């Protein structure tokens with residue numbers, strides 16, 4: 589079990605993660621491809637917002653189930669509530685102090701296939717498309 593302090597760039601948002609992190613992911617959906625963060629999956633009980641919750645801004649798209657939070661001042665993505673596992677957060681490990689991403693296995697997450705937006709997603713996805 590590791591314990592890390594996390595913050596956005598300007599320091600307005602501070603949080604703590606206490607979790608067993610077994611892998612890091614980078615996702616290729618149209619949002620993650622742009623923000624480019626390495627992420628760790630943690631249960632909601634393992635993430636505590638310690639300061640600056642009012643500085644967080646919510647971004648939602650696609651099915652509008654996932655909740656992507658970022659600091660309204662510095663724009664840094666801190667964490668998001670996951671769509672496929674809404675009781676879990678994806679955490680931007682770049683926000684964690686003294687976190688060494690090279691110490692963890694890396695997995696490329698197949699987020700593009702999950703996209704239900706028309707014109708996105710891979711041909712292999714059999715789910716519905718939304719405009």
Ligand SMILES: [Zn+2]
Nearest residue numbers: 596598659662
């Ligand atoms: Zn900030």
